[in-house]
Amino acid sequence: MPSSTESGQPTVILVAGLAGAIGSTLSVAVHLLKTAPHLVKPYLTTEERFAHLPLSEMVVAGWDLAGANLCRAIEDHGVIPASIWQPLQAQLETIPLFEAPEAGMDLDAAIAAVSRDIDRVESMYPQANRVLVNLLPAAPALAGGENEADFRRTFNQAPDRFPDPVYALAAIHKGIPVVNFTPNEIEWPWVVQQAAQQGVPLCGRDGKTGQTFYKLVLASAWKARKLKITGWYSLNILGNSDGANLMDPERAAGKLANKTEILEEILGYRVGDSRSCHKVHIDYYPPRGDAKEAWDVVDFEGLFDLPMSIRIDFQGRDSVLAAPMAIDMARWMVALKQSGRNGLVADLAFFFKKPLGLDPPLSYEDQISRLNTLDLT
Structure with missing residues (x-):
């Protein structure tokens, strides 16, 4: 059991694609941090970091397609043995799982729908830090996005093919940092500009797991x-x-x-x-x-x-490798937001196949060095 002396700021991980294999595995891992931390904590690179963000006080909420059920998704994906997740079923069923915006919504309407869900989560956890982790499926690339008009025109031509920017922009407008674990390009110049103006850090792209x-x-x-x-x-x-x-x-x-x-x-x-x-x-x-x-x-x-x-x-095991990384990155991004960082963060290149930002470190030793010397003051 977690230490009774452990206290600090709770963190809500908002997950786009919560009922997917990685999202559902992440949900179980976060709950096990409260009841059986020895199954999760040793596999986190941030285990000894961020004492003010206790692992035992993390919670999860998110979105998926209509009709999605988290416990059924865990069972269907078959990633986690029943002996591990079924004792948590009652707690897992309380996780807020919102329906993704309706197909065909334009950008503003979809952002408004996601923003309302974020407000509901905030009302449940009013003192919590929040971070968005994008775990949506790989999507076709969309060209454009140099400015707002170009971005809107490109997105509204095919809103169902690439929903990722909806969640990212809703989070940014709420001052919530964004982790892009997917290979999908959401870091268009206008989106990055919005993040900088809102004082929000972004990191990505495409988590490297295996x-x-x-x-x-x-x-x-x-x-x-x-x-x-x-x-x-x-x-x-x-x-x-x-x-x-x-x-x-x-x-x-x-x-x-x-x-x-x-x-x-x-x-x-x-x-x-x-x-x-x-x-x-x-x-x-x-x-x-x-x-x-x-x-x-x-x-x-x-x-x-x-x-x-x-x-x-x-x-390897895809989701078992990915879920701890999502927890690590979520904690990093909360800490970076608290330190005043905004825009693309190249220092977290260690976690990504396609690290973004100014002069990201490329070699393994340089990525480790940058991570270990990252200034959060």
Whole structure:
């Protein structure tokens, strides 16, 4: 049980996509921080940080499609054993789960609907810090957004294809920091400008949970060791709803770009000579469920240009890896908001495939260093 002496400011994590695999796993993790913290706290990078934001005083609320039921979603996703989540069922059923804005709403109407829900959460937890975590599915990229008129025109042409900005703008207008865990681009210039004007920090994009995380670590090590990477083939298989969604080439484009570009950004050179020899593929394989698997073939050269190679078979759990990161980032963003930061925050690059902001650190060692020296005064 949590310490009876633990006290401080409560935090509400507002989740867009609460009934998804990651959102529902996050909900269970937050409740376990109250009843069985030993199952969650050791896996948080912020475990020893932010004493004024007690882990035991975190709560969750959020949005999903009409008819969504959180406990049914937990059962259907099959991420968490019943022996862990079912004892929490009564508490989980009290989590505020709001219906997403109706299909076809224009931008202002949709923002107003989400804002009303945020007001309801505030009335439930009037003294709490709030942070939005975007966990919506990968969506097709939308062009535009250099200014308000351009942004509105682009969004209103296809509001159902890309709902993410609705939640981000509603949060920004309420002074709530935003974590963009998805590969979806919500950080258009006008949106970032709104955040700066409201004194709201934003961080993103596309949380790196498995294959891209160890790709970052290994590429940083190869670069430091002066070994030249000549080829890298990556295959991901997963059988959850995220995997099914990514079978749409338009929806997968952003994630594939983020998973591909990160290698060249770290190394400082293109892998391969005249042809790109860095390949990334994602495949939906239902038997795996949330237990994703990644295979990598890495070719590299050493002394005398002699070739060498390594093989990696990574077997992970998508939502189990992602949920603690969402908690960590939520706590960072609350602390950053309290310290006066606003706009895009590059210092949290450690968590993302496509870190945004001014001069984000690229290598693993630089990302760790930036995180450890982040000034919150």
